[in-house]
Amino acid sequence: MGTPERTEGTPDRPRVRAETLYALLVVLTLAGLAAASFAAYEVVDPAITKVCSPDPFFSCSKVLASGHTNILGIPDWSIGVTGYVVMLGLAVAGYRTFDRRYLQTLAVLSALGMCVVAYLVYTELFVVGAVCPVCSTAHALNVGVLAVSLVLLRMSRSEGTPEPGPAAPPAPPADAGGR
Numbered sequence: 001m002g003t004p005e006r007t008e009g010t011p012d013r014p015r016v017r018a019e020t021l022y023a024l025l026v027v028l029t030l031a032g033l034a035a036a037s038f039a040a041y042e043v044v045d046p047a048i049t050k051v052c053s054p055d056p057f058f059s060c061s062k063v064l065a066s067g068h069t070n071i072l073g074i075p076d077w078s079i080g081v082t083g084y085v086v087m088l089g090l091a092v093a094g095y096r097t098f099d100r101r102y103l104q105t106l107a108v109l110s111a112l113g114m115c116v117v118a119y120l121v122y123t124e125l126f127v128v129g130a131v132c133p134v135c136s137t138a139h140a141l142n143v144g145v146l147a148v149s150l151v152l153l154r155m156s157r158s159e160g161t162p163e164p165g166p167a168a169p170p171a172p173p174a175d176a177g178g179r
Helices: 018-044 046-052 060-065 076-097 100-128 133-158
Strands: 010-014
Touching (some): 018 133, 046 060, 060 133, 076 100, 076 133
């Protein structure tokens, strides 16, 4: 078994490999998709909300029954499912190619998701007076996606990884006849 990679200047501290963080992004987005999908299932079968309603404050059923589960007429679970499907695609593409553009797009999308999360948390705490544990799990996973994507972006910048650019134009053909 080999020794872990070490960063320059910190000989006793192992360095987390980019591949590990990319894999973590895939896991976080899969878990977020699972949480958002469970929230969608709660709408289809409201009886399942009893599973995540241990008391009046931590209560999926109270949040679901509040009438405050839409943003501009779009159900919040559908925003979550759609967002996590897109983020999963970006995380997998980034893991397979290590292209910074996927990370940049993922970071922007999860940052936009944080704006939605801020609104939903405000609504849960100050309007509804209850917190949905399933939604909170999806929110926390989005924070994780943003944090890991930002760490990866910083790592790729510090390693001097060039961003992909346009391909160089083809070289002109060599003059065969010497004319």
